Amino acid sequence: MAEIQSLARGLKILNLLEHSRNGMGTTEVANQLSIDKSSASRLLRTLANYGFVEQDEHSSRYRLGPQLLTLGQHLLNRITLRDHARPYLHELVDKTGECAHLAILAQRQALYIDQVESTAALRVESEIGTLSPLHCTALGKVMLAFGDGCLPDELRPFTHRTVTDRSTLEAQLTLTDGRGYAIDDEEYNYGVRCVAAPVYDHRGALVGAIGISGPAARVTLERIDEFGSVVKDTADALSSRLGYDERRKRGAERSQ
Amino acid sequence: MAEIQSLARGLKILNLLEHSRNGMGTTEVANQLSIDKSSASRLLRTLANYGFVEQDEHSSRYRLGPQLLTLGQHLLNRITLRDHARPYLHELVDKTGECAHLAILAQRQALYIDQVESTAALRVESEIGTLSPLHCTALGKVMLAFGDGCLPDELRPFTHRTVTDRSTLEAQLTLTDGRGYAIDDEEYNYGVRCVAAPVYDHRGALVGAIGISGPAARVTLERIDEFGSVVKDTADALSSRLGYDERRKRGAERSQ
């Protein structure tokens, strides 16, 4: 006895209704799930009793109900970015073998709020709770390119590769925006390269960035795009986990 | 055969989980619903299989799952304010006996996008699609007091009661903000009084206003507060229908 069949069917109906524009009729649902009309009818009524679907008064078609909204919104209130990001950080470590980090924008800097360390002997140590500059870290550049982070008055150099020229940096950010992930090529610490990508919340607003950092010997320039797409994919997965719907444009428009 | 029992139980579990801060254990769920642990365990697993709940890896407690967020967000995209407002407009007509209207902010004016007419012989006629000034209509004042509507350069008078003095109007808007609904006391049309209240979306942003308008003979100054609270209550109900959670502050803050 693996699954409760009737519950599973009810949940399948909800998933079906998600993908229909104008709701679905009883028969239509029944056909899709290869069950009898009568079963579909009863399942739908039960779902309706609890507000998970609702029936259009006139057309008698069913569509998703307000209870899903209530539960979904409720969930959002309880979410903390960090809790939800953690498995994705682990995923990054597994796939890349490098340390993974989560940062948010705070006080015009990148605040590291979580990390998962790789098992490699040679690895980048960094501490949770530290603030890093935006202009020379991958996580920071994400805030600049995708969020509302703004540049400080002075672009302080940390290594000889640190970009201190505003227009050069602007061009780099445009490039970053285009490909979907940011790169730090030994611009903050010698011998360390980082890749990071943006994380959006349910509203489409940037809430943070996740990325990896590793020794330049392993994170080579040849492989950096490969790392980039892994980081981007993982970040996208996290975003959709937070309720971000790719189909919606960023910056949210008025309904109606 | 009224309800599918096992589906109903699954849905009840979701409702239960909504009200628990740190999720619930199998036994706890079973006790709350007066069912056996084993049943609860299997129901929870089924819910988990479809992402409606998820089990904490360590504590093995269950909490609401990401699928609810997906479905909820999806629902929001399909919602049109007008469709959802309609039954509430009917409710207003039923309770007040006056015509009810729905308006949104457009081109710095109040755009009437729906109405439900009362059956009274003497009633206010207005047309869907018309733009009305903000400073002398109840619906418009809602945009000014609760939304980001802004005043025109000139406060054009329509009746001798139209407020044309900016500071007087500002004071009135402060009052409006305090009580939660706006009043138009024959300021646009002679013999017509209106009451309106704000409608918020899931993000807490103002998306429109609903209200009633009726002949001054019926909508008397003595009864106007009574109408006001009816309109406000109905508007609040509509807002929560759109996913607006009163517990969250207006203007949405960053998560984490």
Next chain:
DNA sequence: AAACAGTGTTGTATTTTTGGCAACACACAC
């Protein structure tokens, strides 16, 4: 250490619940 009180999960047999067939009520097109 060992017994204990929790937890959550899994087998199994009974029985309740469910699901499909059919008939029905209704709407709409022709």
Next chain:
DNA sequence: GTGTGTGTTGCCAAAAATACAACACTGTTT
């Protein structure tokens, strides 16, 4: 009128869900 399409409801066989266990596991207490 008939036709086809809805969605809903009775009914009974049949299957699925349930409750009672026993089980594995964790952490705590004695």
